[in-house]
Amino acid sequence: MVRRAEHGSLTILRRNNTYRKRSKPRLVSMLSDSTELLQPRAQDPEACGRAAVRLRHLLSMLDKGEVSPEIIQNNIEYALRVLETFNINEKRCPSEDEEDELSEVQQDAVPPEVREWLASTFTRQNTLHKKRADGQPKFRTVANVIRMGIMVEKMTRRMSSSGLMEVPPAVTAALQSIDSWSYDVFRLAEASGGAPLRHLGYELINRYGLFHKFKIQPAKLDTYLQTVEHGYGRYKNPYHNSSHAADVTQTVHYIMSQMALVRFLTDLEVLAMLLAAIVHDVEHTGTTNNFHVNSSSETALIYNDKSVLENFHVSNAFRILREEECNFLCNLSREEYTELRSLVVDMVLATDMSSHFQQIKCMKNYVINSESAVDKSKILNLVLHCCDISHPSKDWELHSHWTKLLLDEFFLQGDKEKQLGLPVSPLCDRATTLVPQSQIGFIEFIVEPSMSVCGELLEKVAAYLHGAETGGAANGIDYKPGDVRPARPPLPWSCRPWEECLAYNLECWRRKEQAEQSTESRQPSKERWSEEEEGGAGEGEQEKEDVDAESSTDQQSPSPDT
Structure with missing residues (x-):
């Protein structure tokens, strides 16, 4: 069963009884689990959610200085591999919901050039949808891309500023x-x-x-x-x-x-x-x-x-x-x-x-x-x-x-x-x-x-x-001589x-x-x-x-x- 919870400017999808609050030892054990870090399961529908949870826990532990650089590096690499390998099993055309999800992201949530890239790459803009080449990675939803991208960006900035x-x-x-x-x-x-x-x-x-x-x-x-x-x-x-x-x-x-x-x-x-x-x-x-x-x-x-x-x-x-x-x-x-x-x-x-x-x-x-x-x-x-x-x-x-x-x-x-x-x-x-x-x-x-x-x-x-x-x-x-030109914008x-x-x-x-x-x-x-x-x-x-x-x-x- 899936429920929606508002988190900042994004709508986060969470699954009941999947990821509960863990104690510190269990968090460290989960973040250092080599079985998942070695080979992400691309076909696993929960791979993206699992990577998001890992990064959220990593952010909280990073603030307290409770995580080693090796664990940080391994988990960021894991998240990036999920982004690169996560595919859709069912072939379908993009729905109008993609534009709705993108509109939920506030203007200041991501840089303008990133927003433009997302809009032009992952949503339809009054053009015919072009099929991607076979084997080329696809993402399930724009929300997943934005959510994961923001987390990786936050992690990168925190590492560069605190480390x-x-x-x-x-x-x-x-x-x-x-x-x-x-x-x-x-x-x-x-x-x-x-x-x-x-x-x-x-x-x-x-x-x-x-x-x-x-x-x-x-x-x-x-x-x-x-x-x-x-x-x-x-x-x-x-x-x-x-x-x-x-x-x-x-x-x-x-x-x-x-x-x-x-x-x-x-x-x-x-x-x-x-x-x-x-x-x-x-x-x-x-x-x-x-x-x-x-x-x-x-x-x-x-x-x-x-x-x-x-x-x-x-x-x-x-x-x-x-x-x-x-x-x-x-x-x-x-x-x-x-x-x-x-x-x-x-x-x-x-x-x-x-x-x-x-x-x-x-x-x-x-x-x-x-x-x-x-x-x-x-x-x-x-x-x-x-x-x-x-x-x-x-x-x-x-x-x-x-x-x-x-x-x-x-x-x-x-x-x-x-x-x-x-x-x-x-x-x-x-x-x-x-x-x-x-x-x-x-x-x-x-x-x-x-x-x-x-x-x-x-x-x-x-x-x-x-x-x-x-x-x-x-x-x-x-403009030709005598044409009325639009007012100069501020x-x-x-x-x-x-x-x-x-x-x-x-x-x-x-x-x-x-x-x-x-x-x-x-x-x-x-x-x-x-x-x-x-x-x-x-x-x-x-x-x-x-x-x-x-x-x-x-x-x-x-x-x-x-």
Whole structure:
């Protein structure tokens, strides 16, 4: 006798008196029963139900840490074999109940692409039913497929998140706000004991489901992330360290997840995007490309003075991957690896500020001209580049702290240049650098135009995804002049979170510039600004109330990241 019981968003079929509550020893004995694990009975009508019960018990025991990895592996393999071998004895055409069962699954129960695959593969969509080839596996119902698939997915995620590394409660708390624009990566760095990139990188790769999709071995990914993080600390840079890499990676995640970009990308492109952000400054020397060229460093000689650091970073990233214990991409096909490597190399090289204006001009033309074609990789390049220089578009507390760290690093380079008898690079002389003016120029001429183009590009991508591209191309409709076009559907997001922060931070720097111009002290700007910050804990809020809307400067300054 069969009865139905509601369980979450699915209707679960259960048989009376078949599987009763078992004690812990009996559960362990059942889960480790080799007679069933060795050869699943494909013709047994209860095989699918038995596999489901095994996984449910396994989930409950996994939460309590009462099951060994061997039992976990054996039972997941058993469930997969049942899915692959379970057939229908009676040949019949699919009934309308299949669509009903699929409709019972809520939208958020499975990823959209999985739902579409289930609908197109296991239900009729106003087309003639095609007979499958003899011997090809069939599933009894869509509900069985969904139920088993969800259980295996849950099991995979739990194994990857619980069996990989210990995550301190403070780190878990710091990762809860990972979907916010002005994310405090300094809090994560403190909570993780100086390992923000390791925890953030693992969390995001797990969150996007990439462990399962590319058969990533968690231990190898963990070793890779730790090795990369160690490389970021090689020169003990104030700014270009693992906290900066984690900040850029989180900003990439925000744009992908909160601004619809992820829907435009393949799984491989998502993986490439995260990897490029993680490694884009690995083993940074704390000096600029110009310093390497002017000092004729070994690195500049290797890369012939062309994008010296960017080539150095991406080369180190893939060199680490050649180590067996770090090669978490070992299960990618040759074609997948080649495409991913090409994407990562292009993205990291595009962070070279010497190509900034050419890159912005190219993407402006694409945004303005709806007929122009653009390589998808160029969109990824722009997004990573904008994330790399995005700290002025975050909350003032974060931006001002990043600015202090960046100037500390620049001044250390200036000291080296003086020792070597080289010309001191712009913004690297601690005695003459005007901090507010440099940041005003950086925001007005570099960051704000870049983020503006990026916002327009993301809106165009979102509009394309919503089938509202100008000219109706996304809908497959060739509109003629004078035709009435459908109303533009609402985009999944309608604001640019950086705009308010940019405007506020710009006014803060203008007020500081005014204060410096009105003082009679000839104290170096950096030292004077530092003293103001130390003595004014609540200054940010007061400035926000007293901001003057009128601009007080037209001076242009070189970019701090040049």
